[in-house]
Amino acid sequence: MTDKPTAARLAILISGAGSNMVAIAQACRDGRIPAQVAVVISDQPAAGGLQRARDLGLPVAVVDAAGYRREGRLDRSHFEAELETQIRAHGADMVILAGFMRILSAPFVARHPGRMLNIHPSLLPLYPGLDTHSCVLAAGDPEHGVTVHFVTAELDGGPAIIQARVPVLPADDVAKLSARVHAAEHIIYPMAIQWLASGRLQWNDGRPTLDGSALAAPVRHV
Ligand code: GAR
Numbered sequence: 001m002t003d004k005p006t007a008a009r010l011a012i013l014i015s016g017a018g019s020n021m022v023a024i025a026q027a028c029r030d031g032r033i034p035a036q037v038a039v040v041i042s043d044q045p046a047a048g049g050l051q052r053a054r055d056l057g058l059p060v061a062v063v064d065a066a067g068y069r070r071e072g073r074l075d076r077s078h079f080e081a082e083l084e085t086q087i088r089a090h091g092a093d094m095v096i097l098a099g100f101m102r103i104l105s106a107p108f109v110a111r112h113p114g115r116m117l118n119i120h121p122s123l124l125p126l127y128p129g130l131d132t133h134s135c136v137l138a139a140g141d142p143e144h145g146v147t148v149h150f151v152t153a154e155l156d157g158g159p160a161i162i163q164a165r166v167p168v169l170p171a172d173d174v175a176k177l178s179a180r181v182h183a184a185e186h187i188i189y190p191m192a193i194q195w196l197a198s199g200r201l202q203w204n205d206g207r208p209t210l211d212g213s214a215l216a217a218p219v220r221h222v
Contacts, residue, residue: 008035008197011092013100018049020098027190039090106153114203128156160218
């Protein structure tokens with residue numbers, strides 16, 4: 001008799017509206033991702049995504065970054081220790097950053113090798129960091145996009161898994177461009193998580209493979 005593989009348990013970390021979290025939770029629910037959402041954790045008590053998670057009946061936890069400020073700075077080690085406690089307490093074995101607007105330390109990242117993903121609203125390596133939509137508009141780029149990548153200690157620098165491109169249109173402003181990027185995010189993030197949770201995507205000490213072949217460049221969705 002063979003053991004049935006245990007479904008992955010996701011800790012989804014958010015700071016804001018949580019639209020990616022909703023897309024992922026729905027994909028888990030309808031069986032597109034062989035995983036369940038173990039907990040949704042926010043560093044912001046007012047994050048809109050917390051109520052969306054509660055409305056979906058998902059467990060939620062708040063690790064309020066403001067409560068970990070010492071002399072005007074985030075006490076990162078205590079903040080991250082509480083994050084880790086919540087992840088473990090809910091039995092999560094995969095960490096999904098979905099609009100989580102905090103940099104995580106190298107020791108925290110090292111505790112989840114190949115089990116932590118992030119979505120970033122640009123065609124990495126273009127525009128790491130913040131305000132990517134404004135940067136793209138200011139540069140006059142004809143296209144923009146989104147990347148799902150493994151998280152490593154390098155900010156927005158881990159191996160990229162999948163990218164989607166969107167056009168930049170003449171009448172675009174940040175809101176219009178962001179909406180177009182979000183629509184692409186809601187397609188490719190569940191895909192990447194499905195690959196990892198099903199074992200199609202493997203980490204191999206930082207040399208990812210998809211279906212047994214080296215992932216030398218991200219899959220190009222569109
Ligand atoms: C998304 O556009 C995501 O790519 C971005 O935050 C937004 C969250 O939206 N993440 C980053 O900028 C990380 N550097 P959501 O809360 O509606 O999912």
